Amino acid sequence: MSDHVSDAITTVSDDAIKHSDVDEDMMSVVASLTSPRRYVPSWYLYDTRGSELCEEQIQKSKTYKLWQHEYSILQTHADDIVSKVSYPAVLVDLGSGASSKTRLIIEAMLKRGGRFTFVPVDMAKEFIETCGRQLDTDYPGLTVEPFVGLYMDGVRHVAAREEPKLLLWLGSSFGNVPVHQEVKMLHDIRAQLSDKDRLVLGMDMNTDREALSQAYGDQWIPLLRDNLISRYNKDFAGNMDAEKFKHIFEFVENPPDGDTPSYVVKSLSSSGKQRVHFGKLGLDIDFEDGERVYFCEGPNTSSKWNLGQLRRLAERSGFAVEAHWTNDEENYCVICLVVADVDQHSV
Template sequence: MSHHSNGITTMEKLNGHVTKANGSVITKRGDVIKENNDVITRDVPPALMPVVAGLTSKRKHVPYWYLYDTRGSELFEEIITTSKTYGVWQKEYSILQNHSDDIASKTSSPVILVELGSGASSKTRLVIEAMLRRHGSLEFVPVDVSKEHIEEVGQQLERDYEGLTVEPFGGLYMDGLCHLSARNEPKMMLFLGNSFSNTQIHEQVDMMKDIRAQLTTKDRFVIGLNMDRDPKSLLKAYGPQWTPFQKDNCIDRLNKDFDGDMDAAKFDFITEVVENPADGDTPSYVAGYWKSSLAHCVHFRKLGLTLEFQSGEKFWFTEGPSWSCGWNLHQIRRLAERSGFALEDYWTDEDGEYCTACLAPVA
């Protein structure tokens, strides 16, 4: 067995071939690595190639969206709606209870309601109701990587609301935006639940610019962002309660997708807070990872891949350093300005710990 600096070890006899892994072959997303040339990806669907790239990279990780299979989406919804310390769902719900009619008034009919990262759309129901009150009928396009989950949610929404048509798009955010670019009707685009904060800290302005590029000045972009920046409160909100979703279910998925023997009990779930200055453009953020509690090896037989973990080694469930963010109003305004939007309106909960902002694309 030979050792590499990135903790990937060679070996694995698969289909009669001896394969090796050195982690340097996967150079960009979507690369298909041939059998016998490091990890075996012949049977891996192209959509999972970024996951293989993350497993075999020096900084072992999975892309954040990989946490959201159907079971992951259910666990996520359960945690956010029942947690006593993660207040995002309740705060945003109360804002939308008070201001969904204001949001609905921002675009003219006929309007398409789009939601990026829609998940269970449990708070979106308030906006749907307000838009149906105003326009009588509505087309809703939820965009989410958790395809089966949003299809089920969409069917339930159609049963619950007369006049509502749901056209789910199961896929990544930018693919969903491209899918919608041919539509000329005004769009009300929602990005709720602080989901934008899961975008890596150094990619946030580019992501906003990409969204802006798909919108016209008739459209509006409503984004919900956490304004709780207190480190103690962030550590409570993003603490061990997330383990079943952020760690255990993801490890189950890895084992199923790649015929693996990764043992969730050998990893601890760790959260840290990185504070950034209140007068700067960068929000404070929460980082999260799993820490190996002992030296051991994990095998993914379908990939012919063995990963070696040192005691204390980190495995990240995000592409970069950040998992989620805490913003202030100055930073939200600057984010909008730097990416071609103006902060047209905003609403906060009564403690000023959450902000739902309506951004208008600037000509």
């Protein structure tokens, strides 16, 4: 199973690995680490400790401002956003994490329509279950039904529900979908929705190279290197040494009038030639000096769009933009999509 679609290339031959105690999700992690272009499925960064580290960092960072930008938009426009669906509705949070900004939407929905069901969707099982219990306690009118799985599985899980659905995909997490799969991913989601539903995405629009190099710098090492490598070692009985990998940030700027957004490329680079052993898999992995492990299946992490690109992306995926809201600096956007006429769109 791949991070976003179901056809990951498994490059480790079956007899090269002992996989008696390794489940399907974990085999997809091994496949991505041993593929010709080594990468980490984005959900794998977020075990419980990774989720805590991420939440701490995004809320306190002085240079990574996405959380604050999105929070300010939701704070101002939550009532407008929730007015896009009729009631009673179901609220779905794709890649929910701590759902810290989602609280603004929950409060607006409770104010407007009373009791409703909230479905946080995430691979970080313990973390979203703990956060879900806290939300249950904090909001008596809420029924929280966490769904542990990949984004598309979560969308399919709620598709059959009769109530209108408000799907959130916040934190610019859509920016980690490989650029060549963005249209297919949205098109697949669109196929599960009706005209009563809405998909609300938070999208980063900041392309200031200097600001980005500060935002995505070494402050992320505890999450992207240390915790990740400790998770690899724990899950697969490995001997990977975090100190032997360097955290690298790059920025790829694409023409603003083209369809491909600009994006960040994050990776770990091997300091020297080294061999890593994963005892649970009976597997050795050789790294060349400077060889990379990328933080995404595609070329991009953290895509950066402009409004024209967002509008075209929506249209190419069978959606129309019903509304959008930006922050004062106009470098972050929350966009509300509604299904467009099916017959006019194909992928």
